[in-house]
Amino acid sequence: MxxxxxxxxxxxxxxxxxxxxxxxxxxxxxxxxxxxxxxxPETEPEAMWEIESVLEVDYGKLKAVAVTAKGIILGGDSFISLYSYNLEIIWMIDAGKQVFALASDGDNIYASSGETILVYDIDGNPVDEWGPYDDSAIITSISVSTDYVAIADAGNRLVFVLDKKGALISLVGQPGDQFVIPSPYFDIYIADDNTLVTANPGKRNVEFRNIDGDILRTFGEAGTALEYFCGCCNPSHFAFMPGDNIVTAEKGINRIKIVDPEGILVELVAQPGSFIASIPVDLAAGDNNIIYAANPADSKLYAFKRK
The missing domain is CATH 1.20.5 (Single alpha-helices involved in coiled-coils or other helix-helix interfaces)
Structure with a gap:
């Protein structure tokens, strides 16, 4: 028991x-x-910008945008056009070649057609043609300072610094210091003090260099959080804003955000998923506090203003 x-x-x-x-x-x-x-967080961070207007380009596939004091320059499949800031067309020309990137110093317009640079005056009249640079060249970005023109060649992973006549001044990214370019997205900016700012997309960072190519500083790292650059090759596009903040676009997630000159996150412009993920938008920002996004996926220009 x-x-x-x-x-x-x-x-x-x-x-x-x-x-x-x-x-x-x-x-x-x-x-x-x-x-x-x-x-x-219950939701993604709020985008602090909104679409003010949309321009549909129906005379060729839109690929690139730049701004100048005269207005907004657009480029794409065999065309270059100039619009007023009210999105009214001023002129449009047949470039005879696809245009992948644009820049302007106010007097001239510089357009990439892959392996060559087309130069026009601000009224769209042909001035010069530089190149071809190399059979494997893929010129994905152009930027202009007071003295120089900088072009980014994704095919050869090089940056060319040229004078305003097209003569070579320096070559950045030679063996031993090559950029990591997994896909044809390679953006560049040259400041009036001749500082070169380049995306190094395979490293998911932005590099500041002198005109000889020596690295001065960098910012950015890989990650999916908003303050990082995600995917294999980002930022795919960037543009400097008045005040030296930088607006960036990322492929694979296709979000648009603003960072300060040190790379610190400022705010979100467009949520991930606002555009087709695999096709990043080209960017430009002018003195009118508007960010312009050229979307090759639907051949539309989106103008964002702050809320």
Whole structure:
């Protein structure tokens, strides 16, 4: 009899222990879920900009945008056009070649057609043609300072710094210091003090160099959070804004954001998913506090203003 009582008592203790373990485990899991919910934002950060207007380009596939004091320059499949800031067309010309990138110094317009640079005056009249530079050249970006023209060649992973006549001044990215370019997205900016700012998309960063190519500083790292650059090759496009903040676009997620000159996140312009993920938008920003995004996927220009 005593043995049966002892057995029942032991079984009761074991059962109570099992119940306690189940209760403790479920409680911990619930607390962990609650903590995760508390630590995870309910929504994506709010975009602080909104689309003010949209221009549909129906005379050729839109690929590039730049701004000048005279207005907005667009380029794409065999055309270059100039629009007023009210998005009214001023002129349009047949470039005879696809245009992949644009820049202007106010007097002239510089357009990339892959392996050559086409030069026009601000009224669209041909001035010069530079190149071809190399059979494997893919010129994806152009920028102009007071003295120089900088072009980014994704095919050869090089940056050419030229004078305003097209003569070579320096070549950046030679063996031993090559850029990492997994896909044909390679953006560049040259400041009036001749600082070169380049995307190094395979490293997911932005590099500041002198005109000889020496690195002065960098910012950016890989990651999916808003303050990082995601995917294999980002930023795909960037543009400097008045005040030296930088607006960037990323392929694979196709979000647009603004960072300060040190790379610190300022704010979100367009949420991920606003555009087709695999086709990043080209960017330009003028003195009118508008960000322009040229979207090759639908051949439309989107003008963003701050809310």
């Amino acid at each position: 005593n043995k049966k009582i002892a057995l029942y008592f032991s079984l009761a203790i074991i059962l109570l222990f099992i119940l306690f373990m189940v209760y403790d485990t479920s409680t911990r899991e619930k607390e962990a879920v609650e903590q995760k919910i508390m630590a995870t």
